[in-house]
Amino acid sequence: MSDRPLGARGDLADLAPYISPQLPAKVRLNTNESPYPPPKELVDEVAEALRSEALNRYPDRDANALVDGLAARTGWSREGLWIANGSNEVLLHLFLAFGGPERTCLTFEPTYSLFSNIARIAGTQVAAGARGPTWEVPDDTAQEALDRHDPDIVVFCSPNNPTGAIESASAIEIALQRAPMVVVDEAYIEFARRGSSFRPMLEAHRNLVIVNTFSKAWSLAGARLGYLMATPWVIEELLRVRLPYHLSTFTQLAGVAALGHEDAGAERVAAIAAERDRIAAELGEMGLDVYPSQANFVLFETGDRTQPDPERTRAIWQGLLDRGVLVRHYPSSPVLASTLRVTAGLPEETDAFLEALRTTLEEM
Ligand SMILES: Cc1ncc(COP(=O)(O)O)c(C=O)c1O
Structure with a gap:
């Protein structure tokens, strides 16, 4: 052997x-x-809270305190929020639930390399569309890629990693009209000009998913905390694929404390x-x-x-x-x-x- x-x-x-x-x-x-x-106060709060936690018990499976805090901060319903160990795990859950061998995910390259990696790990077919000379997604390129690949999931990244620009609103609109699910990863949105987020489009589009993370603007890459906002049916499906107690007590405490220090x-x-x-x-x-x-x-x-x-x-x-x-x-x-x-x-x-x-x- x-x-x-x-x-x-x-x-x-x-x-x-x-x-x-x-x-x-x-x-x-x-x-x-x-x-x-x-902020130091945040770390102190987590350390203090940890002292009174029963670590012999499993964590709150639905991370209720964190979900409530995030709902209050984002103004999005708690039934439409999903939290996991970093936005990478959020994406993994999305592809485990909605991807798979019979489904295709479309990305526009170059973009965050984990989109296609995670899709493939979940067994999903991956198709790549191109970007224009300054890395934008032109409307006709978006249309052509959608026609050619007929994707189930289209992923945008805004601002796009590694190129840095906000995605084209019209390309996203075109994808929303055509694909059953459109994911916009806004890991870096807090650094962008005010009003750049596609979050306001959530209300009108049941097939839009916005992903974000505590790893960048929130200074919490080490805590591994990411989330998505979508319509509740998305979350109902995600429940099928998550592992029980996926968010540790430590992670939940860090997230709750972070929400209390948003201004910092x-x-x-x-x-x-x-x-x-x-x-x-x-x-x-x-x-x-x-x-x-x-x-x-x-x-x-x-x-x-x-x-x-x-x-x-x-x-x-x-x-x-x-x-x-x-x-x-x-x-x-x-x-x-x-x-x-x-x-x-x-x-x-x-x-x-x-x-x-x-x-x-x-x-x-
Ligand atoms: C666009 C994008 N999405 C997601 C992530 C991963 O974030 P997390 O630390 O929340 O898993 C990164 C990290 O660099 C990123 O650039």
């Missing part, structure tokens, strides 16, 4: 594991986390957005092509976009890392191989990144 008597499912044989290296760099600007820890986040979000704009402006002054971003990161070309040079991009990425700055690169993406994505962090992290980039470029 071989040393690996049972390989993974055949349909996953070519699925690469998610890799964004967690390297010990001094300045980590590669995973779009918040550079700020959550606004200043930090504004500071991060200011760093994002400074990064974009400085990169522009260095003569690099920068994609306008409404998120907490900036995607930029490392050279002439019309003549992609992945080797040069890799060398720049390595040059930054050698100087203690870790950013994101996409060596295996056909369209992003000459780009880098940098997360907006603290002002001093922006300084370190810009200086490392200048030196790297000068030395090349």
Whole structure:
């Protein structure tokens, strides 16, 4: 018998594991986390609340306190809310319940790579539509992709990771008219201009699902907490696929405490957005092509976009890392191989990144 008597499912044989290296760099600007820890009072509250919890018992299966708090904050009915361990798990639940071998999911690439990965993990067929020159989804491209693939689920990401722009409202409208389910992942919406969210469209569209996370603007990536808003029938189906007690007591307490400190986040979000704009402006002054971003990161070309040079991009990425700055690169993406994505962090992290980039470029 071989040393690996049972390989993974055949349909996953070519699925690469998610890799964004967690390297010990001094300045980590590669995973779009918040550079700020959550407020101290929030952490104290969680620690205090934990003391009176019966950890020998399973957690509240329906996370009632957290669902109530989130309903109050979002103004969306508790019957239409679903909470899981990060929005990645929210997406997994969606695909487990609504995907599967007979269903097709349509994404517009490049976008968050986990959409297609998670869909495939849940056995769902994945089809890819394209984006335009500045990564928007043109109406005719959306229409053409919908006609060609006849998807059951269409996924948008707004602002889109890794390109940074708000999705086209008309492309989403077209998808809503055509597909049984349209998911809009708004993981970074708090960093965008006011009024950019597609949340107001929920009332009028029973097939729209909005996903969000506590990992970015809420400074709680370590707590693993994400949620979706949809019409209640979506939640009724999701109940079929979740594991019992999927949200730990710790996670629920962290979420409830976070909702009590909502205001503490606004200043930090504004500071991060200011760093994002400074990064974009400085990169522009260095003569690099920068994609306008409404998120907490900036995607930029490392050279002439019309003549992609992945080797040069890799060398720049390595040059930054050698100087203690870790950013994101996409060596295996056909369209992003000459780009880098940098997360907006603290002002001093922006300084370190810009200086490392200048030196790297000068030395090349
Ligand atoms: C668009 C998008 N959705 C979801 C996630 C995952 O978030 P979570 O930490 O809530 O699983 C990320 C993380 O980078 C993301 O970029």
